[in-house]
Amino acid sequence: MRVRIDGENCSGHGRCAKYAPNVFRLDDDGYNADRGNEIDVPAGEEDKALLGIKACPERAISIVDA
Amino acid sequence: MNDNRSAMEADPEINPDVLKSRFGRDIARDFDLDDPRFNEQFDETLNFMVRKCPVVHSQVGTGYYLVNTQDEVRRIAQDWRTFSSAKGYQPNRPEGLPYLMPEESDPPIHTKWRHKLNPHMSPKTVAAYEQPIRDDVNALIDTFIGKGECEFISEFGALLPGWAFFKNILGVPVDDLPMLVEGVEEGTFGPPEERAGHFARVFEYLDTHLKWRQTQPRRGDLIDTIQDGVTYEDGTEAPWEHKVSILVDLTFGGIATTTFVMASAIHHLANNPDVRQRLIDDPSLIENAIEEYTRFFPPVVALGRTCTRDVEVAGTEMKEGDFVMLTYAAASRDPRHMDEPDKIDITREGIPHSTFGVGPHRCIGSNLARIELITTLEEWLKRIPDFSVKPGTEPRHVTGFLRSIRELQLVWPT
Numbered sequence: 001m002r003v004r005i006d007g008e009n010c011s012g013h014g015r016c017a018k019y020a021p022n023v024f025r026l027d028d029d030g031y032n033a034d035r036g037n038e039i040d041v042p043a044g045e046e047d048k049a050l051l052g053i054k055a056c057p058e059r060a061i062s063i064v065d066a
Numbered sequence: 067m068n069d070n071r072s073a074m075e076a077d078p079e080i081n082p083d084v085l086k087s088r089f090g091r092d093i094a095r096d097f098d099l100d101d102p103r104f105n106e107q108f109d110e111t112l113n114f115m116v117r118k119c120p121v122v123h124s125q126v127g128t129g130y131y132l133v134n135t136q137d138e139v140r141r142i143a144q145d146w147r148t149f150s151s152a153k154g155y156q157p158n159r160p161e162g163l164p165y166l167m168p169e170e171s172d173p174p175i176h177t178k179w180r181h182k183l184n185p186h187m188s189p190k191t192v193a194a195y196e197q198p199i200r201d202d203v204n205a206l207i208d209t210f211i212g213k214g215e216c217e218f219i220s221e222f223g224a225l226l227p228g229w230a231f232f233k234n235i236l237g238v239p240v241d242d243l244p245m246l247v248e249g250v251e252e253g254t255f256g257p258p259e260e261r262a263g264h265f266a267r268v269f270e271y272l273d274t275h276l277k278w279r280q281t282q283p284r285r286g287d288l289i290d291t292i293q294d295g296v297t298y299e300d301g302t303e304a305p306w307e308h309k310v311s312i313l314v315d316l317t318f319g320g321i322a323t324t325t326f327v328m329a330s331a332i333h334h335l336a337n338n339p340d341v342r343q344r345l346i347d348d349p350s351l352i353e354n355a356i357e358e359y360t361r362f363f364p365p366v367v368a369l370g371r372t373c374t375r376d377v378e379v380a381g382t383e384m385k386e387g388d389f390v391m392l393t394y395a396a397a398s399r400d401p402r403h404m405d406e407p408d409k410i411d412i413t414r415e416g417i418p419h420s421t422f423g424v425g426p427h428r429c430i431g432s433n434l435a436r437i438e439l440i441t442t443l444e445e446w447l448k449r450i451p452d453f454s455v456k457p458g459t460e461p462r463h464v465t466g467f468l469r470s471i472r473e474l475q476l477v478w479p480t
């Protein structure tokens with residue numbers, strides 16, 4: 001699974017990393033460290049990633065390749 | 067007027083007379099955040115609006131709109147170019163109130179400040195305050211546990227958020243907290259003509275604090291970061307008033323909001339022994355329960371933006387200069403995005419709520435607030451597992467653009 005984190009709309013709610021700490025990392029500001037980029041979700045972490053994506057109030061994470 | 071709007075006008079439930087008999091006024095065409103009926107019928111009004119009225123209008127003062135669905139609230143909150151924060155977040159803004167940074171500013175000024183302030187409030191930074199906050203939770207509980215009763219707001223709820231923020235981050239004496247809490251409360255819910263005066267006292271106090279800190283050795287804390295300031299796009303340095311207003315905004319956010327979620331969660335648990343028992347049996351559920359309580363008990367009902375151009379929102383034409391409120395409280399119970407939004411379900415997963423706001427102004431204190439709330443429930447349930455609302459009493463709510471509880475009497479066996 002591959003996801004994209006929107007560079008402008010991520011506003012640092014930190015929900016993604018709370019639900020899927022092995023997928024999403026936060027930077028020192030508390031925003032998604034990979035915003036503006038695509039990342040691969042490690043195998044086995046898909047369900048957690050989906051929860052993080054659902055809980056993001058900005059809808060900032062989209063699935064590029066399921 | 068497009069289909070969306072005409073459908074709303076044709077709906078028999080949105081007939082002016084039907085609304086008047088149900089809500090005391092035509093809430094679709096003349097909403098009033100300060101109407102006592104909104105305070106009393108809070109849940110019913112939000113549930114009605116999010117389902118039936120994507121946009122309602124108010125004729126109070128110079129008038130304003132309320133936008134109620136999650137998708138529209140998100141779209142507007144993220145589109146800061148069209149919906150500006152620079153003219154203030156409350157409708158019919160009291161005269162003489164200085165603008166608050168970062169809340170009442172737009173990018174790029176807003177971005178500059180947030181980038182400086184964020185590291186002081188990030189999940190990583192505030193994690194270090196968890197233990198001191200937990201100790202304070204216990205110190206407060208110590209003051210009343212032996213009595214077998216307390217008035218939760220004055221003895222706990224109004225104190226902990228101030229302690230957490232003042233002791234760990236701001237460094238102002240907690241003895242001055244009651245004065246600041248009163249200034250903020252009266253400045254928000256007091257008679258509109260007196261609000262600016264109450265805020266002025268808070269400004270004055272924090273102005274003095276910031277000046278005093280200039281005479282002290284650097285601590286490398288949030289206050290030093292604010293002192294250092296930022297350089298705006300046009301090359302000018304952020305003026306003194308902006309720095310003081312940041313302190314005011316942080317203090318305002320730090321003490322006026324978290325109390326309500328905390329008190330509402332405790333109130334819900336007092337009335338629902340089964341939920342309480344579940345959390346006692348499995349404290350790992352507490353973090354998620356807090357997320358659900360935060361969704362369901364929003365202290366920030368709605369905050370506003372000013373249209374920078376003519377624009378259509380869910381079928382309603384808005385004009386440049388119109389004031390539009392994002393009803394975060396309604397958006398957090400949008401049935402289009404969750405099952406049974408009017409129920410409290412502490413095991414609800416991946417809760418997509420907007421209680422901490424949406425867009426670039428996302429609550430900077432959200433990470434700190436979550437720690438305060440989680441540690442409160444964890445320690446409270448360990449020490450006072452069995453408690454209920456004192457017979458013959460009922461909590462009192464007040465509502466405007468914020469919502470708050472004024473009194474919550476609890477009892478427990480000693």
Ligand code: HEM
Nearest residue numbers: 168169315316319320323324366422423427429430431435
């Ligand atoms: C449960 C507790 C809290 C809730 C529900 C809450 C809610 C909110 C909301 C909805 C906003 C968005 C404003 C907008 O859209 O214009 C906001 C912004 C803000 N909050 Fe909070 N807040 C809470 C706790 C705190 C705490 C503990 C602090 C500080 C210690 C704080 C400080 C602020 C500040 C400074 C802003 C302005 C941010 C900006 O404009 O960039 N809040 N808060």
Ligand code: SF4
Nearest residue numbers: 010011013014016056
């Ligand atoms: S939850 Fe969304 S807004 Fe928050 S840090 Fe993650 S991507 Fe950004």
